[in-house]
Amino acid sequence: MSGAAFARLAAGNATRRTGFGYAERRAALTALAKAIRAHEAEIMAALATDLGKPETETRLTEIVPVLAEIRHTLAHLRRWMKVRRVLPTLAMLGTRARLRPEPKGTVLVIAPWNYPFSLALGPLVSALAAGNGAVVKPSELAPATSALIVRLVAAALPEDVVAVVEGGVETSTELLALPFDHIFFTGSPAVGRVVMAAAAKTLASVTLELGGKSPVILGPGADLKRAARMVAWGKFANAGQTCIAPDHVFVPRAQEAAFLTALRAEIARMYGTDPRSSNSFARIVNGRHFARLKAMLDEARSGGAEIVAGGEADEAARYLAPTVLTRTDEAMAVSREEIFGPVLPVIAYDDLDAVLGQIEAGEKPLALYLFERDRAVIEHISATTTSGALGVNITLAHYLHLNLPFGGIGNSGLGAAHGIWGFRAFSHEKPVLEDRFSSLGLLMPPYTGAKARLAKLVQRLVG
Known part of the structure; x- marks a missing residue:
């Protein structure tokens, strides 16, 4: 199941880079918000079963954060996705530079049990906003919520964009062995170390939302x-x-x-x-x-x-x-x-x-x-x-506060989430440098005396 879900999503990486643009991402996020609103009663029942959580607390801590994240993302997504011009430095006069946000590819979200709904779907919002295919692994310690997330995501999003994989430690271990492009983990520092060690084997980037005292x-x-x-x-x-x-x-x-x-x-x-x-x-x-x-x-x-x-x-x-x-x-x-x-x-x-x-x-x-x-x-x-x-x-x-990054430092975490920081966590900002009329050719070999003098002049100017 884990490998099949990953293979299905990874196969669409190239297509999503060009075919999962602003309109498609906006549609996916809107569909997710609609499904959450349609399943409100089920969400509250699931959280009551798993954690005895009061309905009002479920609304405020599980439903509202995800819907607020979606609304905030929809309001800013076009600007976040925009290719940004970058001014040249003195040494790069004659070139044109820009930053192009691109999806990292296929990403993994491993959610904890304490806020099993919002901490599964909140990172998913950022992953979708950045244009990725995502595997979501809900916590097996909140089984009613995990089963609900399977149904809700299936009703809202296509299987070639998001897959929900249920299971325990064995499933997490199988998923962590796969070459995901980014892993977003929320949980304890002890398990965070395991996740980071697994990510090192495939050189996946990570966001670790941990904890501590x-x-x-x-x-x-x-x-x-x-x-x-x-x-x-x-x-x-x-x-x-x-x-x-x-x-x-x-x-x-x-x-x-x-x-x-x-x-x-x-x-x-x-x-x-x-x-x-x-x-x-x-x-x-x-x-x-x-x-x-x-x-x-x-x-x-x-x-x-x-x-x-x-x-x-x-x-x-x-x-x-x-x-x-x-x-x-x-x-x-x-x-x-x-x-x-x-x-x-x-x-x-x-x-x-x-x-x-x-x-x-x-x-x-x-x-x-x-x-x-x-x-x-x-x-x-x-x-x-x-x-x-x-x-x-x-x-x-x-x-x-969606205009603030959320994340830890050291033992309490690595990287940040929410708002634009979540978008950036799941994106690669690709630098694009274009030569127009730079003078780099004047500094290429053979290194004659004139070029040595020119190199000294460049050093004085830019160094």
Whole structure:
């Protein structure tokens, strides 16, 4: 199945370069948007089955991002596809240069389970906009959504443009052995290394959207109520199963008690006094991930951490309450590993620069969040930290800003997506240089004395 899908799409690479132009790409994107709208009820049902995701959350985090990406792309696609003139440098006077965006060819999108709809079809929008044939591999850990994507894509797009291939690790391994022209992977850093190693064997380019421990810093001038609201939303949406979710919070020691009070109030406001019965709180994706989170929480508790909110768990229902911890230490799994669930350590600090040093000593996070009103503090932290993105007095929302690139750095990712950055990820910008009346011939062998003198003159002029 994997090889046949790849062969079918790869056979059309040459045809798509000339026959899959602006009108065809626009038609494909419009058809995809139409199919998404037609399948809204099924999308919500699938996400409820796979992740217990509330309908409103599904609309906002799965459907809206893809439709917004399509709308943004349609508004700008003609300009993105346009061949661009490039001014000559001094040494290239007499030539004409331009950049021609071309599809890379046949591309692979490997989607994760946490946002199984939007993170499968969002990259597909960019792949289609750039004119590629695409294989989409949905996550087997979200089987209802995976099956739906098969039906939806088949109804909207021709099989010689997009193929959806279902399966588990074996299928992913088979796909990664094929000579794709680009691979777009969203998932963990550990699997990202496997993808990159596989891509190296065929010299495929890659976009890696990974993750890591995204910290929150509350500065001395933070608005605690605003910070609590944004942190609660960013952390507990999708039951914390978000690659850019706040992983832990650093709070000035003098403000710890007030922040915890505000945070507990926000959790209750969003999910009620019993989040288990809330129609706004999702579930853990499966038993394995539930067991991982429960073990992490139990280890922290037995090691001296204090649960100041939540902590309730129901394995059969895959329910883990929004949980807040204090008094964690660096040896605990919650401090060492990406949590990726509704467990939030709050860490009191005395020295802001020590916190910044601790963050910089670790792996580069996909996102860093800062709550502060003092511009000097904001600029200091912005300048002294490295992360895929920096959110100031806000969490998560930079993902939805289509005029900003979304991506990581180092352990948190490679390359960028969304908007024009997604288009560029799936495109090759081919330089075209045309000679009109350049003087290059005057510098060609044989190297006579006159040419040696001319070369020295050129060096003085351009060097």
